Amino acid sequence: AAGMYSISEGVSFSTAFWWALTTVSTVGYGDVSPTTLWGRIAAVLLMVVGVSIIGLLTSTITTYFQPTNPHEVTKKEIAKLHAENRRLHQELMEIKQLLKDQQHHDTK
Numbered sequence: 001a002a003g004m005y006s007i008s009e010g011v012s013f014s015t016a017f018w019w020a021l022t023t024v025s026t027v028g029y030g031d032v033s034p035t036t037l038w039g040r041i042a043a044v045l046l047m048v049v050g051v052s053i054i055g056l057l058t059s060t061i062t063t064y065f066q067p068t069n070p071h072e073v074t075k076k077e078i079a080k081l082h083a084e085n086r087r088l089h090q091e092l093m094e095i096k097q098l099l100k101d102q103q104h105h106d107t108k
Contacts, residue, residue, distance in 0.1 A: 007038075008034075009036060015032055
């Protein structure tokens with residue numbers, strides 16, 4: 001886009017690159033802007049491609065930090081809860097048995 005802008009607008013490549021960088025980053029200072037048809041076409045292409053690249057970059061970063069499969073995390077959590085539930089159930093049964101034994105011992 002910078003090359004197309006440089007040629008169509010008749011500006012240096014460094015100025016065109018500056019324009020492309022501010023446009024794709026959505027800063028758009030307005031100090032350099034297209035005035036010709038081909039310059040505006042370059043701007044539209046850069047905007048569409050720039051937004052796509054920013055979206056792709058954002059989703060790639062998000063995917064990197066997100067677990068591979070959120071359902072696997074849920075399955076692991078459920079398995080942990082089931083194990084804890086079984087352990088607590090066993091403890092309650094032991095307490096119940098102790099109380100029964102205590103009552104039986106007290107009645108003798």
